[in-house]
Amino acid sequence: MIEAKNIHKIYDRKAKQLHVLQGIDFHVSAGEMVAIVGPSGAGKSTLLHILGGLDKPDDGNVIFDNQDIYRLNNKQRARACNQDIGFIFQFYHLLPEFTALENVILPALVFQNLDNPESVKESGRNLLNRVGLQERMEHKPFELSGGEQQRVAIARALINDPKIIFCDEPTGNLDSASGQAIIDLLMALNEKNKQTIIVVTHDENIAQRAHRIVYLKDGQVV
Numbered sequence: 660m661i662e663a664k665n666i667h668k669i670y671d672r673k674a675k676q677l678h679v680l681q682g683i684d685f686h687v688s689a690g691e692m693v694a695i696v697g698p699s700g701a702g703k704s705t706l707l708h709i710l711g712g713l714d715k716p717d718d719g720n721v722i723f724d725n726q727d728i729y730r731l732n733n734k735q736r737a738r739a740c741n742q743d744i745g746f747i748f749q750f751y752h753l754l755p756e757f758t759a760l761e762n763v764i765l766p767a768l769v770f771q772n773l774d775n776p777e778s779v780k781e782s783g784r785n786l787l788n789r790v791g792l793q794e795r796m797e798h799k800p801f802e803l804s805g806g807e808q809q810r811v812a813i814a815r816a817l818i819n820d821p822k823i824i825f826c827d828e829p830t831g832n833l834d835s836a837s838g839q840a841i842i843d844l845l846m847a848l849n850e851k852n853k854q855t856i857i858v859v860t861h862d863e864n865i866a867q868r869a870h871r872i873v874y875l876k877d878g879q880v881v
């Protein structure tokens with residue numbers, strides 16, 4: 660489903676260059692659930708953003724659904740990724756002016772003709788129910804706790820029923836009960852809906868349930 664070939668990422672910091680990813684090769688088949696683990700600063704989020712079409716690598720290719728996504732222009736890439744990729748960011752990136760429900764349905768409004776806005780809203784409400792936020796739909800992000808914002812971000816990643824879901828520390832801000840509910844939700848999406856999942860995590864409970872664990876260290880898969 661997705662293949663990364665020889666990915667390099669270099670951050671330029673005035674005096675010195677930071678070679679964060681040093682030739683990563685990585686592939687995930689349809690239906691797999693893969694955990695990416697490794698120490699803080701190893702480049703896990705950077706790699707996830709590159710795989711998800713959000714950050715151009717300095718070298719290498721990402722092939723998603725037989726398309727070399729960084730050979731597309733920005734608009735083509737956004738279009739290719741919007742429908743098929745769901746992304747749960749480590750720091751949520753909710754839009755502050757919008758309610759929880761509006762944040763969740765936004766990816767369904769982009770690039771689509773709105774024949775039936777009510778059915779999109781209904782899907783958004785169902786997803787917020789599934790993550791336990793039925794009482795918080797009209798709250799704006801600043802009126803939500805960190806864990807609640809994280810769950811809104813999870814619901815938003817699912818609204819387009821993506822083929823592949825990238826999750827960056829999806830339980831990082833949750834207590835163990837809410838965290839367990841999110842793990843169960845991700846497992847159900849993978850097992851019942853056959854959605855492919857790539858999850859960056861420090862949470863042993865998630866890593867143990869993945870089909871495969873990829874360990875990133877010093878910019879390389881080890």
Ligand SMILES: Nc1ncnc2c1ncn2[C@@H]1O[C@H](COP(=O)(O)OP(=O)(O)OP(=O)(O)O)[C@@H](O)[C@H]1O
Nearest residue numbers: 670671677679698699700701702703704705706749
């Ligand atoms: N925009 C940037 N400019 C310069 N350096 C950056 C930038 N983004 C990340 N870095 C550096 O790149 C390295 C990898 O960052 P990244 O966020 O990918 O790590 P991570 O493995 O996700 O860590 P964590 O587990 O703490 O989330 C870090 O050392 C970080 O300081």
Ligand SMILES: [Mg+2]
Nearest residue numbers: 703704705749
């Ligand atoms: Mg990170």
